[in-house]
Amino acid sequence: GAVVSQHPSWVICKSGTSVKIECRSLDFQATTMFWYRQFPKQSLMLMATSNEGSKATYEQGVEKDKFLINHASLTLSTLTVTSAHPEDSSFYICSARDGGTSGYNEQFFGPGTRLTVL
């Protein structure tokens, strides 16, 4: 099956620093990638949708200057949390949609990145 990787799997940083999380589709081309955030014991909340070569579409309430998303290639999207603060601590998950077929393509999820901001 399709594999999506994320790096790093966990990161601890100081308040005020920026953190970059990578999401890669390993064996397929992902025309669309999605970034989710999950708080403990809560649902996965979609933060933004990114299409290769174009600007990301952010969900309501998500600060685009805070969470920078770049989808420079069909296999890589990055999420940069800028000037991180403790309230940004969360579990960030990416998913990728295989652009090779039509219809309601299944999204393949990465293993997630645990961000802790001290």
Add this chain to the structure above:
Amino acid sequence: DQQVKQNSPSLSVQEGRISILNCDYTNSMFDYFLWYKKYPAEGPTFLISISSIKDKNEDGRFTVFLNKSAKHLSLHIVPSQPGDSAVYFCAALASGTYKYIFGTGTRLKVLA
């Protein structure tokens, strides 16, 4: 406004018995539904899906039932196994979009 709800935050079932996880939605534009399984600190894993043109889809031990009039779907796991213990999320898509709306999850514990 939670468009997809899983009203049972947790469920315990004896090994070998049936597990039934429920999901309700409010948006009548949703026409494709998926169930994902998630372990702590891992990404969700796809289990099974169903289109609104069907009312049942089966894959091995997993069966999803859709009741469009009630805006309700359920996931049946038979027989339940200890390895099924995880958090289960239902997700819905509206026609013409690729945006998943996830439910709040149900933590299933299968007791040996």
